[in-house]
Amino acid sequence: MPTALSAATLGPGPGVSLAHRQRADAVLDTATVSVNLGLRLTAARIIGQSDRRRAVLLIARELENRSVAACRQAVTEFNALTAKNDRIDCTNLAERTSTRARWMTLARE
Numbered sequence: 001m002p003t004a005l006s007a008a009t010l011g012p013g014p015g016v017s018l019a020h021r022q023r024a025d026a027v028l029d030t031a032t033v034s035v036n037l038g039l040r041l042t043a044a045r046i047i048g049q050s051d052r053r054r055a056v057l058l059i060a061r062e063l064e065n066r067s068v069a070a071c072r073q074a075v076t077e078f079n080a081l082t083a084k085n086d087r088i089d090c091t092n093l094a095e096r097t098s099t100r101a102r103w104m105t106l107a108r109e
Helices: 018-031 037-048 052-064 068-082 093-108
Strands: none
Touching (some): 018 037, 037 052, 068 093
16 A cells, blocks of 8 residues: 555556645655654655755755764765765765755756
């Protein structure tokens, strides 16, 4: 049985009702603000299948997280989404800030 998150990856088509799609989108929106990092990044990954700009913005937001592990996971997700090979020192706040600004600019292009 598909979950709401996996249902969000389905496009319009047979067996996917508008109501189901709207529920899945609502679940994704909720997941993007979850306290759980894994859930936020999973939501960004799913969103990235149809809205790369929004996904990059969501991932870039993780660079503000105080957790070095969260930063590293965000870099991994960003690289997967964009096919880039960004490497940053997540222990360096200035580098995180400049990388976040660069990613935000990229998302707006």
